[in-house]
Structure formats: structure tokens, C-alpha cells
Amino acid sequence: MLSKRALIGIRTSLQAFVMLFFLFVGTQVIAADPAVVESEEAIAAGKTVFNANCKQCHKLDQKYTGPALRGITDRQSIEWAKSFILNSQAVIATGDEYANELYAEYNNIVMPPHTFLSDDDLNNLLSYIEYGDKVDPAAEAAAAAAGGDGAGGGSGGIPSEFLTIILVVLVVILLLILVVLGLITSVLTKYLNKQNLEEDDKEFVTQKFDLGKVLRSDGFVIIVTALVVALVAKTAIDGLYTVGVQQGYAPKQPIAFSHALHAGEYEIACQYCHTGVEIGKSANIPSANICMNCHTHIQNVGGQDGMSPEIAKIYAAVENDQPIEWVRVHNLPDLAYFNHSQHVKVGGIECQTCHGEIQEMEVVGQHSSLTMGWCIDCHRQTEIAASGNEYYDKLVQLHSDSKDALKVKDIGGLECAKCHY
Structure with missing residues (x-):
């Protein structure tokens, strides 16, 4: 039996242990910023901030123009990360060792300040950086292996070699048919010559x-x-059907701008340069000022010394206050009305649907015919993106008795006044 004093000692020790445990947990909760959390709302909001401001130079899990970002709150404090995002040059100027090492490692490229971001924006951004778009290494390796099975894998089309074989087989079959017909004709001629034919018939057979x-x-x-x-x-x-159709038109531009480099390799979103695509009728051509958002800090490509000649043209346009005279590629007739925001923002149509694989084009050319028949065919086949859009709720309800999906043609997409007014 334990004495009363021993029981009191044990109870006191347990109370002290419990107090220390909760004190430890409490300090950890206080140390962690409760706003940088793994929640779907914060990650989604942070991804929007990332795509608009960071995606051009950073990736989450690999080095790019700038360092890989995931794990920054492990390497440095959250407050340090926020300060660096807001104004990296101010942090570097304080002599911060880590900030200066980054600055030197990435060739003294200046990261633009983001003082317009609120604290909530920063918290959401850090939530996305730490918890967003995580890739399973095993799945990524499997996908890479599946994509490396050979050229043309997964294209869904018939390889050109098979088409050639089919054509050769057809030609051989036709030749065999001709040979068989020739043999049949020869046998029939010999047979008829042995018959007692009249003179006219015999002359016809032997001709x-x-x-x-x-x-x-x-x-x-x-x-x-x-x-x-x-x-x-x-x-x-x-020839008459091709009047006014410029499919394949790819003019030389005043600056050799590569979509394959910017939209493909650097994954810059189309909306970053074509700012009107979600809010207006036209996607609009970016001004030189938009180019300078990046090229104030990036003045050469491919590791060459000095300023790139093509980038120098942008600087000349800005210094002389002259617009860059881009050559228009896509041009609908004045009698046709097309609204980009209606298709991109409301309809959720990807840019590649009309413009082709723009992220693979060194020189942009007109991918689609953009004829009335082409547009009408699209309206007949395209389903309405009604999910989460209250504007279409009533239409979906009225269309519920139909077995077919609600398409553009069902909401007036084939009416003349939709595109001609």
C-alpha cells in the first residue's frame, strides 16, 4: 500500500506533466500561423494569387527563373516570407544572409515588389505554396513512362505507316483482279473459238x-x-468557298515573340498578356508596358551577353512612346459579332479550342477556318457549362425531360441575330 504522502506526490507529478504538455502544445499552436492552413478555400484563393503574380518565374517543387517555393516556411519564418514577397529588395538591403544568397544564386534578378497584396492574400498564397498541387512521385514517374513509349503514342489516330500498308494492299488487290479478269477473258476466247460460231460472231471474238x-x-x-x-x-x-478564309495565315511579326517559350515553357497564362479576354469583346493585344513587367528584369535569353535584339525592340518602343505594330492574325468580318468574355468566362472555352495548340507555336498562325459553318458546327456540338452557374438553372430545369445534354444550339446558338446584328 502506498502512503498518503506518496499518492500526493504522484498526483502532483501528474499535474505538472499535464501542465507542461499543454504548455508545449500551446506554444506550438502559437508558433504556427493559424492563417496558413491546409484548407481548400485558402489553397484555391492562394492559387489565384500565385497564377497572377508568381507563376511566371516560380514553380512549387522545382527551380525555375526563381527558386522552388514549397517549404519556404520551414526554411524561414512566415513573417520573413511575407516580408520578402512584399519587397524582396528591402529584405536584401538589410543584409539578410539567406536573402542575399538567393539574390546571388539567381543572377541578381530583381523580384518585383508586391506591396499591393493584403495579409489575407499572403496567407492564402503561403497556404497554396505549402499545401497546393502536390504531385505523387510514383504517379508522376508512371505518367512519364507512359508518355515515353514512342512518338505518336496515345495520339488516337491511325499511324501513317498503316495507311501506306492499306493503300499498297488495295493496289495489289486491284492488280490481282485485273489479272484474273485477263485470264477469264483468255479462257473464254479459247473456248468460243472451238465452237461453231457464225462468221460475224467469230470475227467479234477474234478481234x-x-x-x-x-x-x-x-x-x-x-x-x-x-x-x-x-x-x-x-x-x-x-476557290469561292475559300474567299475571305485565312486558315494557316502566319505573318512575320515586328518582334519574334515565341508563344512556345512564354505560354509553353514558362507557362504564362494567356490572360496575363491578353487582359481583355475575360472581361470584354476583344482579347486585345498587350502593350509594351505588359512586356516590361518581366523584361525590366529579364534582358537576354539563352545566357547570351547583353540585351537580346528582340527585347531591345520593346525597350525602344517604350522609350520612344510608340506602340509595337503587331500584325493581326485573326480577323472576323465586320458583319459578324464575337465576344471573348462570353465564350471564355461564361462558356469556359479553352483558348486552344479556337486557336489550336498556341503554347507550341513559335510563330502564331490561324488554326481554325473561323467560317460561319465552323462556328455553327461548334454550337451544335458544344454542351453548356451549366454547373455552378445560376444563370442556366432555369434552362437546365426546362431541359430536364430531354435525354440529350443541353447544348448551345438549344439556347438560341443557331439564331441569326446571335452573331449578326
């Missing part, structure tokens, strides 16, 4: 093939004439 006579025959002349007229008519009609 020889006369190519000149065939070429001069009325039937041959009519067939050839009909084919020539049909070919000329088809060529003329095709």
Missing part, C-alpha cells in the same frame, strides 16, 4: 484490242469531257 479506236470513240470523248468539266467546277467552287 484485237485497238487503243486508237478506243481513244477516238464517242463514249471516251464524253467521259473525258465530263471529268474535265467536273474538275474545273469543283476547283472553282472550292
